Amino acid sequence: MKEEIIIAGFGGQGVLSMGKILAYSGLMEEKEVSWMPSYGPEQRGGTANVTVILSDDQISSPILNEFDVAVVLNQPSLDKFESKIKKGGVLIFDGYGINQLPTRKDIRVFRVNAMDAAIELNNSKAFNMIILGGLLKIKPMVKLENVVAGLKKSLPERHHKLIPMNEQAIKKGMEIIEEISI
């Protein structure tokens, strides 16, 4: 098993932390993991992305040019990474952030209307966890219980009360992700 994933969007959308939670979940399953952020002069409103690799074997390059999965949360990220998805790979996008749909026909494309769902849950901070839920529905690379264990490990204790809310958001994402035909 090896999943090479790029998660990209605006700074402040929770791109890096979503990648971190995925990486911690992989750690809980005793997989090899790497988490490589773009650490340029990003700030809220700028672009941010992170490459996460989960693998049963040792990971060679943390820098990649093609991915099994691209999670894109805004238009510039879609424009940048659509061409870098492997043939037969997966593209997941947030319906709110994209105004021009992807065009490739040799990949599977999914939409998660995470922004709408986050507003429905009355918690805009749940946005990235809803996306993560969608990703895990399509690519069940880690078990939900291990995501929760990963959250416990990565969050300071004072934030542990937020874990049930995050779990709820992940489940919501699993429910609402839908495949789009291009």
Place this chain on the structure above:
Amino acid sequence: MAEEVKLMKGNEAIAHAAIRYGCDGYFGYPITPQSEVMETLMDEAPWETTGMVVLQAESEVAAINMVYGGAACGKAVMTSSSSPGVSLKQEGISYMAGAELPGLIVNIMRGGPGLGTIQPSQADYFQTTKGGGHGDYRLITLAPASVQEMADFVKLGFDLSFKYCNPAMILSDGIIGQMMEKVVLPDYQPRRSEEQIRKDCPWSTLGKPESRGRNVITSLELDSAEMEKNNIRFQKKYKEIEENEIRYEEINCENPEYLIVAFGSSARICQKVMEIAASEGVKVGLLRPITLWPYPYKAIHDLGVKVKGILCMELNAGQMIEDVRLAVECKVPVVHYGRLGGIVPDPSEVWEAMKAKLDIKTSHSDKTTAETGDSIDPDQLKEVISNLNKMVP
């Protein structure tokens, strides 16, 4: 007890490893992309547990001179910075080499020259391995290629620097510093007591007992005849280090057709290049120097002269390639590929460049570009290669 596997950045691993080593003091000044070293130390507050001092100095120059002072007392002390800050430390490093002081310096390289960029680079290879500061001195240089090695090399760096009474450097970059990977941190070892330091470092300036004369730590010697003796002693020590402390890793090196020589983050990228090459039916080996000084000339020679060509991949315009060419005595073609200014090439870009530069023919040469659409623009790659060719001799 089972060792706990943790997930953390390379910079954080350095900080944790320093505390666990029993480091006596860290002196630093923040700079991207290495600020997490001091941030982590401040979070961990080791002064409350092991008694380790963590101090944000007023500048990089102050920090390295605090390291000089701590080291003169036989303490295990360190500093870290990134390229522009390490340039500022060069005078202090030269003085430490001249006074034969141990100490650990960490450089998480970024693109230069000048303030340059905050993105990853390996352009300080010359500075680190060929001098940096003035005078005939050498700096023990370790190049980690993983977060695990970032943690492990803190102990190795300190141990070597104390063994030879010479400063040591961990030379890494923004990729290994910023990425998170699994790591098993070393066990805690206590800080050495003052009594232990007096025993291990009889030269240290911890106060003069009746039983001996005073210890003087200085790099100054105005009498040329005496200074030459010092220099000869240093050179003898450097020779001993070259004989005993060369470290490197060979991956996939049983009779390869071609060889890649790369260190640190570049070696990680090139491991993937090997996988792509294998998928196209070309056997490529990777030799990764772990010590950049002392340099594994002989290992590169012995392997290098048997292959059809060597790629030296580094995130600079061609620095380590000089040592690779020296190693193989120009008996085989050695070409360079690297991107500049903080740009990090991806593995298929490196492979395309390697094929183009070493004229490697494969049955399905265009596989990568054909399968992934336009992930690499061949024209752009040609332009990059042609620009680099103009720069690299």
